[in-house]
Amino acid sequence: MTTLNNYKSALHNKIFEVIAQASQELNIKSYVIGGFVRDLILNRDFKKDIDIVAVGSGIELALKVSELLPKKPKVQVFKTYGTAMLRFEDTEIEFVGARKESYHFESRNPVVENGTLEDDQNRRDFSINALALSLNRENFGELSDPFDGLVALENKIIKTPLDPDITFSDDPLRMLRGIRFANQLGFEIEENSLQSITKNAARIKIISGERIVDELNKILLTDKPSIGFLLLFKTGLLDIILPELTALNQVEEIEGHTHKNNFYHTLEVVDNICPYTDDVWLRWAALLHDIGKAPTKRFNKKQGWTFHGHEFLGGKMAKKIFERLHLPLNQKMKFVQKMVVMSSRPIVLSQDTVTDSAVRRLVFDAGEDVENLMTLCEADITTKNPNKFKKYHNNFEIVRKKIVEVEERDQVRNFQPPISGEEIMELFNLKPSKEIGTLKEAIKEAILEGEIPNEYQAAYDFMLKKAIKLGLIKV
Known part of the structure; x- marks a missing residue:
């Protein structure tokens, strides 16, 4: 932690000098406050935004700062909130007038009045975010810490x-x-x-x-x-x-059979995936991958606890969660759904003999997301049994190698059957009909099952034989 009593040397960015000059010319006090100061003291890489509080008009100060900067950056003014923002180099700087606030119970939108620096610090969420550094000539860099934020940072x-x-x-x-x-x-x-x-x-x-x-x-x-x-x-x-997540926090025992706590398992999966991806949507998939287990949980004497169809139901539940929380209802949602629905596929593969056919289907269904799916499934291995853990990971390595081999040979990732519906219609003089879909599906299945290679001539010859069976060709 930075231990200087005066932070003047830390405010070496040209923007602070310009704000100090603008403040002096307008005869108002200004301070840098909040996250920038907190992260400065913690020696953290701070975010690319800085909050400035002015004891006076924040909008007026922002306009003055822009005027004094060489390139005179555009100032975005938000009159409703009494704030303004400009971009300097790669940093966003937000200006607000010091204020005090009062709230109605039904809303988080406050009634705002002009206030002092102390009023503004009083309204801050946490003591570590109420720290302010003066940008005024007479005490530039001096720290204002009315709530022992430094002590909170230290502790x-x-x-x-x-x-x-x-x-x-x-x-x-x-x-x-x-x-x-x-x-x-x-x-x-x-x-x-x-x-x-x-x-x-x-x-x-x-x-x-x-x-x-x-x-x-x-x-x-x-x-x-x-x-x-x-x-x-x-x-x-x-x-x-997220009640769907907390519903997983249960363990039941019937006739000596128990199941794992899927809530704590889920959190472990999320932690496991973090070193391997910064993609927030893949992390969402890890968070939601087992949400279908609570409503699908069943017990029978032969199998013990089962969660049949939890992936399919989980995909539907994921969509409802996205809708309820106003998450994006676009490809990001579809990606999370896809990961949830397919989350057990590689795991099942890794437990059995890995056949080319099963790998082809996995690659075809996962498409460009097959690597993400494998990453999710590897994170899903939370067994504390070292032998099982090693076995699963070794088998996943075999699956990964098979994926590369099959993809290089058969090129099934997002593939389209070598023969199009239009060609089938022309060849057999057909109008749009179910026979066309039947032929295309048969070709696709034959390729995925390894009956024929993913090549035009092989698909053409196979199609002719199938067409004979369908009565489309008289022999």
Whole structure:
């Protein structure tokens, strides 16, 4: 941690000098506040955005700063919120006038009044985000720390500046932000604040799905998302946001047969996949891959516990979750659905003799996503039995090699049958009919089963034989 009492030397970016000059010319006080200061003290790579608070008009200050910069960047003004933003080099800088806020119970949108720097720090979510550095000539770089944010950083603690019940009830999104910061920074949430999140969990219902998803994505993109999801679970937030996930937190025993706790297994799978992908949608697939297990769980004496069809149902449930949380209903959703539906396919393959036919079908169905699917399935191996663990991974290596061999030889990834429907119609003088689909499907199946190679002449000869059986050719 940076231990300087004066941070003047750390504010070496030209933009801070320009803001200081603009502040002086306008005769208003300005400060850099929030995440930039926090990350500066923690020696972290800070985000490409900086928050500036002005004791006066933030919009006026932004316009003045733009005027003083050589290229005079465009200023985006948001009059409704009293904020303005400009881009300097590769950094977004947001300006806001210092303000104090009051809230109505039904909304997280505050009633805003002009205020002092202290008022603005009072409204911040956590003490580590209330730290401010002066950009004023007389005390440039001096730290303002009214809530012992430095101590909280030193002790790795997340706590609210004021009464946590007020902080979280006023803006319930702060509960998710607190858990996300704890996960990202490796901090602990102070006990009173943690209890307050539990007490106020139901308030999260007034927050839009988009804002919730933004925080969930940031948790999923940490090195170990299980930390954040366990906090969401412990505080009751997860049961409100993703009840399909908390439904997996159960273990039953009948006649000596038990099944694993699929909730904790899921979190382990998410952690397992993180070193191998930064794709948030593949991490979402890991999070949702077993959600169909709770509603499909059955017991019978012969097989014990079963979850037949959980992948197919899980794909449907994933779509409903995306709709409910206002996640993107596009290719990203389809990708997650596809991963969930296919999540057991390579695992089944790895337990049996790996045939070319089965691998061809896997590659055909997964298409360009086959590598992602293999990554997900390898993360899904959570057995604590070292022999089983080694066996599964060795078998997955065999599957991976088979995929390469089959793809090089048969080129079935996203393949189209060598003979088109139009050619079949012309050859047999057919109008659009089910016979065309039957022939195309038969050719595809023959290639996937290895009966014929994925080549035009072989497919043509096979089609003629099939056409005879269908009565399309008289012999």
